[in-house]
Amino acid sequence: MAGSVDLHKISRFANLAIPSMAVLFFLGGHYLSFYFHFLTVTFLLLTLVNLFYLFIQKKHTLLRNFGILGQARYIIESIGPEMRQYLFANDTEERPFNRIERSEIYRKSKGIDAASAFGSQLNFDNAEVKIRHSMYPVDKADIKPYSLTFGEERGLENSYTITKPYMVSAMSYGALGEKAVRALSRGARMAGIAMNTGEGGTPKYHMAEGGELIFQMGTAKFGVRNDDGSLNDDKLRKLCAEPTIKMVEIKLSQGAKPGKGGLLPKEKITKEISELRGVPMGKDVVSPAHHIECVCKKTTVAFIKRVQDIAMIPVGIKLCIGKTSDFLEMVLEMKAQNIFPDFIAVDGAEGGTGAAPKAFMDGYGMPLLPALYSVNKILVREGVRDKTKIIAAGKLINSSRQFIALALGADAIYSARGFMLSLGCIQAMLCGNNTCPVGITTHDPSLQKGLIVEEKAKRIANYVHGLEHDFYEMLAASGIRDTKDIKIDQLYIPEDTALAGQIKALLNNPNL
Amino acid sequence: MNRSSLIISWILQLSIAAIFIPTAYFKLTGNPESVALFSKLGMEPTGRYVIGFLEAAACGLLLNPNSAVHGAILTLGIMMGAVIAHSSKIGFSDGVFGYIAIALVIVSSAIIFIRRKQIKSIARMLS
Ligand SMILES: Cc1cc2nc3c(=O)[nH]c(=O)nc-3n(C[C@H](O)[C@H](O)[C@H](O)COP(=O)(O)O)c2cc1C
Numbered sequence: 266m267a268g269s270v271d272l273h274k275i276s277r278f279a280n281l282a283i284p285s286m287a288v289l290f291f292l293g294g295h296y297l298s299f300y301f302h303f304l305t306v307t308f309l310l311l312t313l314v315n316l317f318y319l320f321i322q323k324k325h326t327l328l329r330n331f332g333i334l335g336q337a338r339y340i341i342e343s344i345g346p347e348m349r350q351y352l353f354a355n356d357t358e359e360r361p362f363n364r365i366e367r368s369e370i371y372r373k374s375k376g377i378d379a380a381s382a383f384g385s386q387l388n389f390d391n392a393e394v395k396i397r398h399s400m401y402p403v404d405k406a407d408i409k410p411y412s413l414t415f416g417e418e419r420g421l422e423n424s425y426t427i428t429k430p431y432m433v434s435a436m437s438y439g440a441l442g443e444k445a446v447r448a449l450s451r452g453a454r455m456a457g458i459a460m461n462t463g464e465g466g467t468p469k470y471h472m473a474e475g476g477e478l479i480f481q482m483g484t485a486k487f488g489v490r491n492d493d494g495s496l497n498d499d500k501l502r503k504l505c506a507e508p509t510i511k512m513v514e515i516k517l518s519q520g521a522k523p524g525k526g527g528l529l530p531k532e533k534i535t536k537e538i539s540e541l542r543g544v545p546m547g548k549d550v551v552s553p554a555h556h557i558e559c560v561c562k563k564t565t566v567a568f569i570k571r572v573q574d575i576a577m578i579p580v581g582i583k584l585c586i587g588k589t590s591d592f593l594e595m596v597l598e599m600k601a602q603n604i605f606p607d608f609i610a611v612d613g614a615e616g617g618t619g620a621a622p623k624a625f626m627d628g629y630g631m632p633l634l635p636a637l638y639s640v641n642k643i644l645v646r647e648g649v650r651d652k653t654k655i656i657a658a659g660k661l662i663n664s665s666r667q668f669i670a671l672a673l674g675a676d677a678i679y680s681a682r683g684f685m686l687s688l689g690c691i692q693a694m695l696c697g698n699n700t701c702p703v704g705i706t707t708h709d710p711s712l713q714k715g716l717i718v719e720e721k722a723k724r725i726a727n728y729v730h731g732l733e734h735d736f737y738e739m740l741a742a743s744g745i746r747d748t749k750d751i752k753i754d755q756l757y758i759p760e761d762t763a764l765a766g767q768i769k770a771l772l773n774n775p776n777l
Numbered sequence: 778m779n780r781s782s783l784i785i786s787w788i789l790q791l792s793i794a795a796i797f798i799p800t801a802y803f804k805l806t807g808n809p810e811s812v813a814l815f816s817k818l819g820m821e822p823t824g825r826y827v828i829g830f831l832e833a834a835a836c837g838l839l840l841n842p843n844s845a846v847h848g849a850i851l852t853l854g855i856m857m858g859a860v861i862a863h864s865s866k867i868g869f870s871d872g873v874f875g876y877i878a879i880a881l882v883i884v885s886s887a888i889i890f891i892r893r894k895q896i897k898s899i900a901r902m903l904s
Binding site: 291294295298299300302303305306307309310 | 819820850853854857
């Protein structure tokens, strides 16, 4: 508050000026024209508010000391994020996604040429993983088209094949509003990719659009639960018989809040939510930190088997890595029971969420690149890499980061926020407030009004198309004819990256 | 806001609306009494239309639960003006309107008090 302007003096002046103006305008109203009394009244009201701030309220020191001028600070503070975003932030300094990253997606989504000129704005002296090209690029026509079949390891009759390496990562109806769900589902269908339903229970709006879905079973098992939160076999069997449900994902943990459950407050449980999620109205519902069936490695692996037997379609798990030794032990248990999930989705700690405590969002879990490397490495070392597929998630929103993930062992790519940006997300960071200004993470009809489903669905399709275009160009530049040959030696990994550290750690300690 | 204060607030909102609907109507249609009153204030006809319009707007805001508090603030403003008019130019002797104005200042203040949490800017600051 210091500096060359003495706010204390100014505010003392203002606190006197406001009532004086009221008196002045009163005289004007009395002797000149009654219209002055519009201003008299305004300044009288301001005087009252000011008296309240200065003498009655006790919570805010600033208002008690400075009165109505102190409020300016609160107003400026409340519009601060927008001001910084629009006026002052550098193109490369915003988080989680800076303007360069966002605008690449916006351009892809609108089908505008995404070429840039003059040079990269990134810092090339710093520690960032880059991709190596080949001296001898191949012809795009010679590249074998991407294809991946989930469930082939178990010889499943209802295996599921994807022909593009992208899928929409879990976002529930609840975190997203109805229109966002519809636009995403429709867009995913137009693009020919699968979409994860998130843990929002029966995916009514997803199914209505007729795309291919991965049903996520959260720790509360919304949609397929008994009242105590355990699995209801019949409900799951029935849901998996739906033709649009192609796979099931058992969520063990999530990058933005690993090890943390959640609470669905009773105020949010509308009649519809109660039906879709299978929970009673008028009572808070707890999402536990783990599935009640899964209390150790043995029971967790057995639970995967149980779900596989009921679902009859590919069943995978989603988790964020904490200790690599925990993961190693689970893999050993899988080997012992000879049960493997059909895919393992690795969610990096940098993942997004509708709402999570700050401590968990910022402080917990392993970032994607080292975690992904470790998961792949452990599976290879245990000789079971061919028993399952790996999906990677965590800020994989542009082609180069996706390529890096594929090189580190991922078979396919999940993105949540990439697709949100494609829907028109402006990174207002209000997903938990029901006030998303672009109608994506809100249920407020007046905010969803601006989101035109058909229009945004096209954006999703364009985005996927743009990513796929880049993908084959990059394969060609790297001299790779088969997507299965994207390997880690394709990457340039500087010494002081988290990834390099993890590679060294695993090398030095075979028990990790 | 508990149930009983919500009910009280609605009764007060409705009673303001019940007064404003006819007064706004008379002002906007040029009822001779209104014309006489605004002539005394030297605001004929613009001021009459402006105040009539503001009364109608306050009425609309008061009848919507999301904007009731803003309607009450507007009412308070208009009625403070009316009290000034009666005490400085018109006097309280002919008719009840001067006393009604005083009553509405109190009633609208009560609504603002009951619904103070709905004043968004303040609510956000005090949270
Ligand atoms: C609004 C929102 C809602 C989400 N809901 C879920 C969810 O229900 N279940 C889940 O496992 N992950 C959820 N996630 C996490 C994403 O699925 C994903 O794992 C993570 O955001 C990383 O991908 P990204 O960096 O491309 O966004 C959500 C993320 C966001 C942004």
